[in-house]
Amino acid sequence: MENIEIAKIFYEISEILRFRGEDFKSRAYFMAARKLEKIDNLRDYYEKNELEKIPGIGKNLAKKIVEYFETGKISHLEKIKKELPEGMDQLLAIPGVGPKTALFLYKELNIRSLSDLETSIKNHEIMKIKGEKLEKNLERGLEILKTKKERILLSEAFEIVKELSGIIKNFEVAGSFRRRKETIGDLDIILTKIDEASLKDFQILAKGEKKITAIYKNIHIDFRIVKNEEMGSSLQYFTGNKEHNIRLRRIAQKKGYKLNEYGLFEGNNRININERDIYEILGMEWIPPELRENTGEIETALQRKLPELIDIKDIKGDLHIHTKWSDGLDSIENVVKKAKELNYEYIAITDHSPTVPAGNGLSEEKLLKQWDILESYDNVLKGVECDILKNGALAYEDRVLEKADFVIASVHMFVPKTETILKAMENENVDAIGHPTGRFIGVTDGYDLDMEKIFEKATETNTALEINAYPKRLDLKDIYIRKAKEYGAKFVIGTDSHNVEEMDNFIFGVYNARRGWAEKKDILNCLDLKELKRYVYSL
Structure with a gap:
């Protein structure tokens, strides 16, 4: 389009x-x-x-x-x-490479192309000057660059699956889609029968009795046709990930079973089971697909200590929404109407501060005027997304921020140092840090911050960390959510919506939170309005 x-x-x-x-x-x-x-x-x-x-x-x-x-x-x-200097466009295209890193590569190492960078990584030239961390990040960025054209956002995959549900009947989607990874390379679809006539708009690459491989809207799809009695084991097997399945098969073998995509077998006898039964028979809790990454979930399930993951039904409201008052497309009235359609108990209107010129940020006078208007709405919190300045101070004075119900502090206009974020969290008016790492999926991994210091400070100051649900952000990423949770940090999920349609993105924040092992007790949006106000005003 x-x-x-x-x-x-x-x-x-x-x-x-x-x-x-x-x-x-x-x-x-x-x-x-x-x-x-x-x-x-x-x-x-x-x-x-x-x-x-x-x-x-x-x-x-x-x-x-x-x-x-x-x-x-x-x-x-x-x-x-x-x-641009020669080759600079290639360097800037690498996920995680910002202006500062690109200039270093260009000036210090004379890198002019991706092949130059690959050679430099191979010879560990970057490690010798800047250390292993940057070299590993660049190596990973190159790999992402090579594959990103083959991957789509989870939200885009959902749109395709929605279309497929109008074409094909009675199927389950496995793979990375079911694990709710932030990007999807292909779709694994499990079903017991398929009407091949329904695939007339697909590019068929291969066709067999048990598997049809096709392309639909530039995404690779494997249709796996299984027997009814194989459905549970096939769903488990093709959900993955590979390392999770290997661990599971080893446990099965130790218990005298054989586990594969065709079923769970005791000798030559197939045990008639669904997917949940597989985990139970192997002596553990059923493991939600989002956790199946071989990062300790099996050990935890064997101890029956898996977290009770947050669910969309636990959510009471959205705490990061923009309107026409700054750079949104919709009025407060339309946002409130949409919130009612979503059955929210409350929302927070969080328009930009004036230091974001492109965001049409609100002057102090205009912000206070908006808050006066918000007083006339039931259960609409007077919020703001206030810019963090380079010295860690905030774009509004404390005498203004202390009148707000909910303050998100965010960086937009520069690349911050860790100390900048830490100082902002020390302000008692700040309730949350918005999109903390500044990442954009497939574009940049975000700022080079000491995340453990940030998690520690967030816990110390009771400052929530945002799980930004905008599908191109999903910031914090899942591994950081889990680590921050270990520190005792709290989270807030926000759509960062700039039109009412984007308020539907909340589910992707929930999926990301689940991948980070987050529970209802970890997320401020799960508090009812009275509890939320009590929590915020007690800080």
Whole structure:
């Protein structure tokens, strides 16, 4: 779709501008791209000459959108690409590589291409200067870059599965999709029969009695046709992951069983079971798919001490929502209406502070005016997403923030040091740190922070860490959620929504929390309104 293509171009321009140190312009393009992704009728705005009516789209950006509709390209991208040093565009394309790292590679090691970088990693040149951590991160970034075109976001996979449910009947999806990984490489579909006529719109790569391999909307799909009695074991086997299954099979062998995709066998006899029975027979609790990564879940299940993972039904409200008052697309009234449709007990309106120019941040006067209006709504918290400044101070004075019901402190305009985040958490008005690592899936792994210090400070100051549910963020990532939980930190899930449709993304925050072993007691959104206010005001 045209809006998606323009958004991709704006994202690329944003990254190049960030490299050049033009943070304000970079943020403007980034926020514009995020808006455009959701405007399917963008051509209507163009044809009516109303592009500038879209919040965040000024005269300059509107001209570039017009250029795309008229020529199929945006010349500004090619212009600024040519101004980059040789090979810099390749380095910036690596997930986790920001301007600072790219400049180091370019100037200190004379790296001009991905092949140069691979050679440097092989010879451990980076480790000798900057240490093992950076070298490992770059190696991982290269691997992600090689595969990211083959992977899609979990949210995108959900859309495809939704379409498949209208084409194919009675199937289960296994694999990384069922484990709710943040990106999906392919889909493993388990079913007992399939009408091949329903696959007329699929590109069939291979077809057999038990397996059909196909491509649908550029994603690889394996249809596995199994017997009814094999359904439970097949679902367990193809859910994975591989290491989890190996451990499970070894336990089965020690107990005198054989476990594979065809069933659980005692001698030559198949035991008629469902998936849950497999785990029970092997002497452990059923392990939720999100935990099946061979990271201690089997040992914990054998002790019957698995966490009771958070569920979407536990959620009382969304605590990170933007409106037209800053850079959102919808009014407070429409947001409240959507919240009622979602059966939320409460929400927090958290528009931007004025230090985010591209976010149309609210002046102190405008923020207080908004809060006066919010007083007329039932169960709508007076919130704000307040920028953290480079020195760790906040964009609003304490006398303003102390009037808020819920304050999220976030970084938007620069790459912070660990000490910057720590200082912000020391402010007693801060209830949560928004998108703490600044990551964007497939683009950057986020800031180079000492996360253990942040988890420790969050626990010490009772500052919640956000699990940002925006599908391209999912920040904190699952491994950090689990580690922070071990420190005793609390979390808040927020959609960071900029239109009411994005409020539906909350489920992806829940999935990520589950992958991080989070329970109801760990998440502030599981408190009812009275409990939430008591918790926040007691800090």
